[in-house]
Amino acid sequence: MVSFVSKEAIIYYLGQAASKVRSFTIAALGSFAVAACSCTVIPVSAGLYYGGGAVGPAFIVLWVAPAANILALVYTGAILGRDMVLVRLAAALVMAGVVGTVMTVAFSRSESGRNDRPTMPDPEGKLVGRSSLVLILLLVATLLAPNYLIRRGAFVYKVVVTAVGLSAVALFAYWKKTPEEIRGWLRESWWFVRIILPLLLVGVFIVGVITELIPEAWVEKWLSGSGLLASFLATMIGAVSYFATMTEAPFVHGLMKLGMGKGPALALLLTGPGISLPNWLAVARVFGWRKAVVYVVTIICLGTVTGWLVGNFVLVG
Secondary structure (H helix, E strand, O other): OOOOEOHHHHHHHHOOOOOHHHHHHHHHHHHOOOOOOOOOOHHHHHHHHHOOOOHHHHHHHHHHHHHHOHHHHHHHHHHHOHHHHHHHHHHHHHHHHHHHHHHHHHOHHHHOOOOOOOOOOOOOOOOEOHHHHHHHHHHHHHHHHHHHHOOOOOHHHHHHHHHHHHHHHHHHHHHHOOHHHHHHHHHHHHHHHHHHHHHHHHHHHHHHHHHHHOOHHHHHHHOEOOOHHHHHHHHHHHHHOOOOOOOHHHHHHHHHHOOEOHHHHHHHHHHHHHOOHHHHHHHHHHHOHHHHHHHHHHHHHHHHHHHHHHHHHHOOO
């Protein structure tokens, strides 16, 4: 996205000087099509940000894409029912507006001189060329296909699917892109790999250890009902655990069978795929620790309050 999406168009539609209502709406609605987990969405969000987008829309994408993408919503509806998926969608959109506003206000001073072009005209041409759009879609399909096509069987099958997808990407890029465009794309890709991957691996390992140490009896005791404490604990479990997109629905369904309340269930549905300990570390590395702290604290507060409100006033009984 940094290499092939028009920087002028990003600045015009999502930049610091753009209308907040329009830029927030575009970021939120566009995120529904990005079926990513809390970590794989970071390059997308960072691509928008470093391509010229403002901090508010960038963090809206960072939140909405894993918390409420279309695949996760459909799967949630199939497992947990229509009411839960409608509440999850509404809560994610409301939280997106709050997140965008908080990030914009908190960092308005440091962001004021960044790509600030109030008189910039409507950009000529498309946001992204046809060949670049196809290339981006091929990359997204390559990232998603192993998990969605290969549900069972040996891990080598996922490797094969990934190899086929990458081969298609390489052939298409060789056919449609110039050598200089390919070199620029690979330089940007390597920057993200070098920044994100080490912390991602460390974070996933720590989460695996923490997850195994949480006793089932503790879950049954503290996550039942719709109290503020139960919602907060569910939010914190989601905030440190790593959920690949769509895996949160069956996990929450299992906890609800053990007595988990609907409010805490929603809090976990939102924060589980939306943030994670690896996500905290990677966001701090890419965007800076101040933005990471404000973002994570905002999500934890919103998740807790949303779960409590929904459990007591919306999904009652």
